Amino acid sequence: AAFAMATVLASPVLAKDMVVGFSQVGSESGWRAAETAVTKQEAQKRGIDLKFADAQQKQENQIKAIRSFVAQGVDAILLAPVVATGWDEVLEEAKDAKIPVVLLDRNIDTKDPSLYLTAVTSDQVHEGKVAGDYLVKEVGAKPCKVVELQGTTGSSPAISRKKGFEEAIAGKSNITLARSQTGDFTRTKGKEVMESFIKAENGGKDICAVYAHNDDMAVGAIQAIKEAGLKPGKDIMVVSIDAVPDIFQAMANGEANATVELTPNMAGPAFDALEAYKKDGKEPPKWIQTESKLYTQADNPKAVMESKKGLGY
Numbered sequence: 001a002a003f004a005m006a007t008v009l010a011s012p013v014l015a016k017d018m019v020v021g022f023s024q025v026g027s028e029s030g031w032r033a034a035e036t037a038v039t040k041q042e043a044q045k046r047g048i049d050l051k052f053a054d055a056q057q058k059q060e061n062q063i064k065a066i067r068s069f070v071a072q073g074v075d076a077i078l079l080a081p082v083v084a085t086g087w088d089e090v091l092e093e094a095k096d097a098k099i100p101v102v103l104l105d106r107n108i109d110t111k112d113p114s115l116y117l118t119a120v121t122s123d124q125v126h127e128g129k130v131a132g133d134y135l136v137k138e139v140g141a142k143p144c145k146v147v148e149l150q151g152t153t154g155s156s157p158a159i160s161r162k163k164g165f166e167e168a169i170a171g172k173s174n175i176t177l178a179r180s181q182t183g184d185f186t187r188t189k190g191k192e193v194m195e196s197f198i199k200a201e202n203g204g205k206d207i208c209a210v211y212a213h214n215d216d217m218a219v220g221a222i223q224a225i226k227e228a229g230l231k232p233g234k235d236i237m238v239v240s241i242d243a244v245p246d247i248f249q250a251m252a253n254g255e256a257n258a259t260v261e262l263t264p265n266m267a268g269p270a271f272d273a274l275e276a277y278k279k280d281g282k283e284p285p286k287w288i289q290t291e292s293k294l295y296t297q298a299d300n301p302k303a304v305m306e307s308k309k310g311l312g313y
């Protein structure tokens, strides 16, 4: 009986009546596309009516979408904020309308944490640190010039993944961060910026490793390294974040060295929190943290790639 009661209480009683607006960043990466797919699947599974708005990487579009969700009187809003700053005003409007906002995968800078119910994100500083620690271990005492492909300027993952990586290499005098530029989390820009790094660094011969804030930029960098006549994964190590199927393929080919996993399922925990909040007024923790696991070539990349299918990929 106790189990039956627990099952009843845990079931998403109000889910089928919930209308949720989702302001998504865009479709800059494979990971982002998977997050969108999983969010739609999770909503459908729970009977939630999801209003989806693609902001095409522009904060002004996200602000418009939030205002429109407020005008429609949705029950809750999911926001994956493209950049960290500039949200207070529009989130106050949502708060005044008593619409809870859940942040997905990126954080915001605000002095007023009451502007959002909870944030479902990874520890992005830790992700950068995990990638950096891997590199430090692999490089050992050898001199190593690293180039960095940053994510979207002003976004929380770009700021934090840089910080965590720098923490990992701090005090390692053999490892230097020679160049660092944004590749906007896209394959095309990752390739373009890597080409310019290669040009500036003796045709790439002086580069020991590339650290990319996401796998898509790493895949672009791999292409640039190959076109320069060098071997990615060997002549230039490739370390990144996300764990999308394409990077496992690259790892299986020996062309990428490691990635840090970011789950595309941010919506599952977000909807759980919203359902509990709507049903019982239960306040979730301010931060629902997702895992950050390191994968290397030693982790059977082909099998991991297969296991990812159906998770939005």
Ligand code: AHR
Pocket: 028, 029, 030, 031, 032, 105, 106, 157, 185, 213, 214, 215, 216, 241, 242, 262
């Ligand atoms: O905010 C998460 C990041 O955004 C992902 O790592 C990246 O692929 C996406 O664009």
